[in-house]
Every structure is written in C-alpha cells, then in structure tokens.
Amino acid sequence: MTAPTGRAVAIVAGSGVLPRHVARSAENSGHTVFLALIAGSARADDYADFAHRTFGLGQFSGLVSALKARDITDVAFIGGVIRPGLLDIKPDFGLVKHWSTLKQAFRKGDDGLLGSIIGILEGSGFRVISALDLAPDLAVNKPGAVGKMSANVDARADIDLGLRVIEALSPFDVGQCVVISDGRPVAIEGAEGTDGMLHRIADMRRTGRLRGGSGGGVLVKSPKRGQDMRIDIPTIGPDTLRNAAAAGLQGVAIASGCVLLAEREQTIALADQLGLFIEATP
Amino acid sequence: MTAPTGRAVAIVAGSGVLPRHVARSAENSGHTVFLALIAGSARADDYADFAHRTFGLGQFSGLVSALKARDITDVAFIGGVIRPGLLDIKPDFGLVKHWSTLKQAFRKGDDGLLGSIIGILEGSGFRVISALDLAPDLAVNKPGAVGKMSANVDARADIDLGLRVIEALSPFDVGQCVVISDGRPVAIEGAEGTDGMLHRIADMRRTGRLRGGSGGGVLVKSPKRGQDMRIDIPTIGPDTLRNAAAAGLQGVAIASGCVLLAEREQTIALADQLGLFIEATP
Numbered sequence: 001m002t003a004p005t006g007r008a009v010a011i012v013a014g015s016g017v018l019p020r021h022v023a024r025s026a027e028n029s030g031h032t033v034f035l036a037l038i039a040g041s042a043r044a045d046d047y048a049d050f051a052h053r054t055f056g057l058g059q060f061s062g063l064v065s066a067l068k069a070r071d072i073t074d075v076a077f078i079g080g081v082i083r084p085g086l087l088d089i090k091p092d093f094g095l096v097k098h099w100s101t102l103k104q105a106f107r108k109g110d111d112g113l114l115g116s117i118i119g120i121l122e123g124s125g126f127r128v129i130s131a132l133d134l135a136p137d138l139a140v141n142k143p144g145a146v147g148k149m150s151a152n153v154d155a156r157a158d159i160d161l162g163l164r165v166i167e168a169l170s171p172f173d174v175g176q177c178v179v180i181s182d183g184r185p186v187a188i189e190g191a192e193g194t195d196g197m198l199h200r201i202a203d204m205r206r207t208g209r210l211r212g213g214s215g216g217g218v219l220v221k222s223p224k225r226g227q228d229m230r231i232d233i234p235t236i237g238p239d240t241l242r243n244a245a246a247a248g249l250q251g252v253a254i255a256s257g258c259v260l261l262a263e264r265e266q267t268i269a270l271a272d273q274l275g276l277f278i279e280a281t282p
Numbered sequence: 283m284t285a286p287t288g289r290a291v292a293i294v295a296g297s298g299v300l301p302r303h304v305a306r307s308a309e310n311s312g313h314t315v316f317l318a319l320i321a322g323s324a325r326a327d328d329y330a331d332f333a334h335r336t337f338g339l340g341q342f343s344g345l346v347s348a349l350k351a352r353d354i355t356d357v358a359f360i361g362g363v364i365r366p367g368l369l370d371i372k373p374d375f376g377l378v379k380h381w382s383t384l385k386q387a388f389r390k391g392d393d394g395l396l397g398s399i400i401g402i403l404e405g406s407g408f409r410v411i412s413a414l415d416l417a418p419d420l421a422v423n424k425p426g427a428v429g430k431m432s433a434n435v436d437a438r439a440d441i442d443l444g445l446r447v448i449e450a451l452s453p454f455d456v457g458q459c460v461v462i463s464d465g466r467p468v469a470i471e472g473a474e475g476t477d478g479m480l481h482r483i484a485d486m487r488r489t490g491r492l493r494g495g496s497g498g499g500v501l502v503k504s505p506k507r508g509q510d511m512r513i514d515i516p517t518i519g520p521d522t523l524r525n526a527a528a529a530g531l532q533g534v535a536i537a538s539g540c541v542l543l544a545e546r547e548q549t550i551a552l553a554d555q556l557g558l559f560i561e562a563t564p
Contacts, residue, residue, distance in 0.1 A: 082490065082491065161454075164454075165451070168450045168451060169447070169450060173466055174447070174467035174470065175467075175470060179472075182388075185455065186456070186472050186473040188457060190461075190468050190469040191486055191491060192469070192486060192491070193491075196482075200478075200482070204474060209473060209474070
C-alpha cells in the first residue's frame with residue numbers, strides 16, 4: 001500500500017531521528033506532511049521546519065480534530081515511545097469511550113496496544129499506513145551487500161540461523177533481532193532494544209564470557225512473519241553499526257524492503273569505515 | 283535412567299556449588315563418588331572431603347585411566363565451564379584421535395560440543411548419565427508451589443506464555459529461561475546466563491525502560507523439548523531468587539523433575555523471606 005503522492009499525510013512521531021527522516025523523504029516524494037508529536041517523546045524544537053503540533057498521550061479528540069482540519073486520512077506511526085503505565089494516560093472525551101478496549105490491550109504487549117490504537121483510529125475514518133509506505137527509499141530493497149564488505153560463507157550460515165530463530169519467535173511480541181556467533185545464537189533482543197543487546201555482547205567479550213570465535217558474529221534484524229509494519233518497523237542506524245563494531249561483530253544482516261535505515265548514507269559510509277558488512281537478505 | 287545405588291560413579295565437575303551438592307546427595311543414596319575436577323573451573327580445595335583429581339581440558343587418557351582404575355562406568359557432568367577456545371585445549375594422546383570430531387562440534391554450540399564429548403566417552407565404554415539421576419532429591423518432582431507463596435491467575439498466564447516461548451526456541455541452542463511481565467516476554471536468556479538476564483531486568487526497571495506493571499513478572503526456567511539432561515540441566519539457587527527479587531519479579535517457575543535447586547532448603551527459605559513464589563510446572 002503506497003500513499004498517493006501530493007497528498008496530505010500525518011506522521012505520529014515518537015523519539016529519535018527517524019520521524020524527521022521519514023517526514024523529509026515523504027515531502028521529497030510530494031506529500032504534504034503534518035507531524036503529530038507525542039508529548040514526552042518527540043521534541044517540538046526538532047520539527048520547527050515542519051507543520052507540527054504536540055499531543056498528550058490521551059489526547060485523542062484533539063488529534064482527530066487536527067487531522068480532519070487538514071483533510072488528512074493517511075496516518076503513519078514512527079519513532080520510540082516508552083511504554084506508558086495505564087495511569088500515565090489522561091484520556092480526553094474522545095478516548096474515554098474506547099477506554100475498556102485500551103485497558104484490555106494493555107495486557108497484550110506493545111503490539112497489542114498499538115494494534116488497538118490503530119483499530120480505534122481506523123474506526124474513526126482514518127487509514128493507518130506504514131512509515132515504509134511514505135519513505136520506501138529508507139529501506140534496502142534489493143538483496144545483497146550495500147557497502148564495500150560482504151558476508152562470507154560462515155557469516156551467511158549464521159545469518160540463516162538468525163532468520164530461523166526470528167521466525168520461531170514470530171508468534172510472540174519479542175525478538176526481531178538476534179546475534180549469532182560461530183553457529184550459536186548468543187543474544188535475543190527483549191525489552192532492552194538492539195543497542196542494549198549489543199552492549200551486552202561487548203560486555204561478555206570483555207569479561208571473557210563470550211569468545212571472539214573464528215568470525216566474530218553477525219547481527220540479524222528482520223520483521224517477524226506476519227508482523228504489522230504499520231506498528232513496528234525494524235530499524236538500524238549509525239549507532240547500530242558503532243555498537244556492532246564495539247561488540248566485535250562482522251556485520252549486520254537486514255531483511256530487504258522491511259528494515260528502515262536511519263540516516264541511510266551515513267550508516268552505509270560508517271559500515272565501510274568500520275569494516276562491517278550490511279547485507280540485505282532475500 | 284537411575285544409577286543403581288552402592289555403585290562407584292564419577293562426577294565431572296565445573297564451577298559453582300552444584301557439583302558438591304550433587305556429590306553429597308549421591309553419597310547419601312549409597313554411591314561411591316569420585317570427582318573429576320576440570321582445571322580452571324573447579325577448585326580442589328572445595329572437594330577436600332571427596333575422592334577427587336584435577337584434569338586439564340584435553341586430558342582425556344588421564345581421565346579414562348582414572349575411571350577404569352576405580353571400576354567406574356557411570357559418569358555425570360555438572361557445573362559451569364567457560365566455553366574454551368579450541369586453542370585452549372591441549373589434547374593428550376587419547377584425545378588426539380578424536381580431534382577432527384571435536385573441531386567440527388565446535389561450530390555447533392555448547393550442546394554440540396558436550397554432545398560430542400559424551401559420544402567420545404561412550405565410545406570408550408562409559409555410560410554418561412544425568413546429574414539428576416544421581417541426585418533426584420535436588421529437583422522439585424511434584425507440580426505446585428514449594429514455598430509459602432504461590433502464583434496467582436495472571437502469573438499463571440505469564441508462566442504458560444514463558445513455557446511456549448521456550449518450546450518455540452527448542453530447536454536452537456539458546457533460551458531455556460525467559461522473563462514474562464504483564465503478558466509480554468521482556469527477556470530471553472542468551473550467553474549472558476540467568477543472573478545476567480535478571481540484572482538486565484533490574485537495570486531496565488531502574489531506568490524506566492520497563493515498568494513494574496500490575497504484577498511484576500515471572501522468571502520461567504525449563505529444559506527445552508528434547509533437551510539432553512546429561513548435557514545441560516537448568517538450575518536455580520539462592521542467587522536466582524535474590525536477583526529475581528531485585529528485578530521486581532513475583533516469582534520463579536520451574537519445570538517439575540527437570541530443574542536442579544542448588545542449596546535446596548536455603549533457596550526455598552529465601553523465597554519465603556523475599557515473598558517470591560517457586561512454582562513447579564506440570
């Protein structure tokens with residue numbers, strides 16, 4: 001599903017640099033972009049050059065009115081949000097009627113929660129699209145190496161194993177990123193996030209708990225089977241490469257067409273500089 | 283498979299207190315126990331009251347002669363060993379002929395490596411048994427709570443989810459321990475081990491990355507489907523309980539009959555003191 005160009009679209013933005021890049025890419029392909037910033041996650045200062053407004057976590061009616069006033073029907077979510085406690089959300093009158101739905105969704109993990117929010121938005125006449133639909137040029141859309149380095153035979157075997165682990169975890173709201181070293185899964189991403197997981201690998205190398213092995217290891221990142229790309233797009237960026245290098249890895253494998261590269265050009269240049277491969281899997 | 287009582291048995295011991303407890307339990311049930319201590323992992327001082335000898339990582343002929351001299355055919359492995367580099371192993375003449383087998387096993391992860399060592403031992407006329415066969419009283423053999431506290435309905439749902447995640451990871455050499463919080467897997471154990479994973483949960487609570495949620499969360503530990511209990515027995519002990527409490531968890535669930543409790547009585551008393559449940563799953 002691609003948003004037709006020249007259309008007014010909204011990006012609900014959490015933390016990080018990714019919402020900016022998606023917004024810029026969407027503008028470049030002719031969209032008129034409105035940024036709905038999530039209070040406490042996205043900072044208004046970072047979006048001074050875009051049409052934007054900040055909304056509290058429970059300000060649903062406010063968001064709906066702002067979108068309708070701008071004739072916007074297409075909405076994409078992007079950026080990080082620290083999972084709030086239910087009590088942190090102050091529902092306005094538009095959200096109150098959906099409160100019991102949201103409360104139930106809270107027990108279902110992040111995916112369940114965002115899925116429920118999407119359901120509520122779509123029930124109110126909006127179409128929720130993936131940020132990838134707005135900025136397909138931020139993904140690597142062709143399988144193969146994107147920088148100077150590429151994966152050797154052993155690294156390819158490790159990548160395959162990593163994809164199988166992610167596939168096995170598909171039914172669960174966890175683990176779209178793993179580290180394989182010497183034919184063995186040594187880390188699976190949980191709530192700590194990719195960078196936290198890479199720091200852990202670096203720590204284990206330092207303390208000798210994990211040996212370098214013959215290759216060093218690879219980071220494998222891919223959406224799960226059936227993953228709703230409107231809810232959660234795997235991403236990598238310069239920090240991922242820096243942390244992968246500090247963890248002694250050989251490279252990073254990402255699913256082609258399904259993983260966003262924040263600061264794409266810098267990320268690829270940095271991989272070359274660090275001697276790491278970035279390999280898009282078929 | 284239970285070792286007949288009154289028989290001479292060997293325990294190949296790595297680090298930690300567990301080999302001592304298994305040895306004591308085996309003695310109490312009438313076995314004559316010989317401890318083969320792994321150099322660099324088990325300390326001879328800790329085993330002064332047992333018949334013991336220390337063996338280097340590649341000292342295979344030495345081990346075989348020592349066992350034969352004592353009429354021992356049953357051997358169990360227990361305790362931690364930091365995964366060695368291939369170059370750290372100095373093979374004696376008995377091991378040299380198995381060197382290519384071992385080298386291949388090195389690419390297969392810890393389970394593959396130990397499986398290969400077991401194969402070599404069994405090919406030399408020994409029978410490798412599980413430490414659980416020598417010390418079944420160190421496991422919890424009946425489903426249900428073993429201390430004062432027990433899991434509530436929400437915690438039971440989290441335990442079920444944890445068991446399903448472990449089941450899904452069965453084909454891989456990773457993840458026999460997970461933390462579920464509020465219906466969501468928040469950590470899967472990799473090479474960092476259970477305590478490392480629990481420290482991570484505590485860190486995420488401190489930094490606000492992970493909220494306490496309504497319950498707090500549970501640690502679920504279980505062997506994988508088809509796990510070779512001669513190779514790897516999941517264990518918990520006082521440190522597990524202390525770290526689980528520091529991570530804000532409600533309790534610990536273990537598979538009945540398949541998880542060793544190091545310092546069983548102290549572990550259960552500590553759980554009561556900390557207000558945590560220990561629940562054996564069916």
